[in-house]
Amino acid sequence: MINKPGPSPIEAQTIKIFKHIRTNSYKSRARYMSSVLNFIRFCFMKHRLENIRNINDEHVVAYIIARQANHIAEKTISNDLSAIRFFMNHVSNPRYIISSNAELEEFYDLTIGNNPLNPGNRAWTDSEYDAFVQNCIKMGSNNPIDVSILCKTMGLRITEAVASSRVQAEYALRTGLYQVKQEAKNGRWRKIPLSAEAKEMFTRRLNDVPRGGHIFIKGNQKTHQAVNEYEQFLHRLSDRITTEEGILLRTYMKSSKNYINNITWHGLRYCYTQNRMQELIQTGFSYSAAQQIVSNELGHNRLSVVETYIGKNGAYLFKNIGDQ
Known part of the structure; x- marks a missing residue:
């Protein structure tokens, strides 16, 4: 007699959570669980993911790309994403928030469904940005201001800005072009004209950055840890500047x-x-x-x-x- 292998630890976690969910009808929960388990198996096989609290956008994007490559209907993929978000809303203390479909389209250059989504304007007003700068100054937090310069005057993603290195800064000061490399997954290599504000910031900070070092990442800190610090900083400040x-x-x-x-x-x-x-x-x-x-x-x-x-x-x- 051949024993079938049992579910992976992360599948077992998923099934346990669904057993305690009481929202929606039994039929809807069963359909959601089937969709989520397919996603969870994918994460376990491709990423060796073992803790559901660590599920993030990169896992979701990889799953979307794989489903599209297998010619799965867009409606089915959209239903899968709804199921994943429903599930993550019932996970205790997840480390990451899954972005909306519109945000995934923007951040990762995807098309979900037949038409690109439009999540509305997200721009800051000038007065909000001024309030952000003034609050940072009062708090003695200069790094967030300098990160914001790269995002606002050169259009860098937050991950690309936080990962800015001495090598990139030197190249930009020498050529007038800032070279974006592989700092953000799915971010494309490209060259962007160096803004006057970024030029001043790089010139001011470069002497304090060791050879081969990063401007905003401390020591052995991982990029995603540094990015999370800046995300949390802005979240705490948002009510004061909106x-x-x-x-x-x-x-x-x-x-x-x-x-x-x-x-x-x-x-x-x-x-x-x-x-x-x-x-x-x-x-x-x-x-x-x-x-x-x-x-x-x-x-x-x-x-x-x-x-x-x-x-x-x-x-x-x-x-x-x-x-x-």
């Missing part, structure tokens, strides 16, 4: 309901994209040419992703920009 104007700017409607985007580091990429598009158009570039330039600078290969940052036909920029 303005009514910002709330209005980041309010969007979906299915006849209003939703408000919170202040996030990613919102500074929105600021960069909107400012850069306006700058290029005002200096004579056509809308489509500016869109292509900005797409390359953001590290995307689809122009439709740029419209996530600037609104359909540039709605977040200035009126009727798409007609210019």
Whole structure:
């Protein structure tokens, strides 16, 4: 008699959690559990994941890509994602929050479903950014200000900004171009014009960074640990810097309901994209040419992703920009 291998530890954790879930109908829970167990088996086999609390966006993105490669229907994939989020809402003290479909599309250059999603404007207002800087100064926290410079004036992702190294800074000061490498998974290698603000910041800080070192990562600290510190810092500060104007700017409607985007580091990429598009158009570039330039600078290969940052036909920029 051949004994079948039992479930992996992470499958056992998943089944145990589902046994204690009472929300939704029995039929819905059974369907969700089936979807989640497929995902969990994938994570165990591909990533050797052993603790459900460690599930993060990278696991979800890898699963989406694998499902799409196997020609699984987009509706099925969307249902899988709903099941995964339902499950993670019942996991005690997860270390990470799974991003929305729209955020996954933006961060990882994916298409989920037939049409790109639009999660509304996420940009900060100038007064919110000024309040952020002033609060950092009062707290004696200069690093978050310098990280924000890279996000706001060059469009770097928070992971790319935090992972900035002495080598990259020296290259940028020497050539006027900042080289983004493999700092963020799914982030594309690209060169971005060095902003005046970033040039001043690199010049000021470079002497304090050892050869081969990083500007914002301490000693043996892992990049994701440093990024998490900056994420938590902004989260604690957000209530103090959010303005009514910002709330209005980041309010969007979906299915006849209003939703408000919170202040996030990613919102500074929105600021960069909107400012850069306006700058290029005002200096004579056509809308489509500016869109292509900005797409390359953001590290995307689809122009439709740029419209996530600037609104359909540039709605977040200035009126009727798409007609210019």
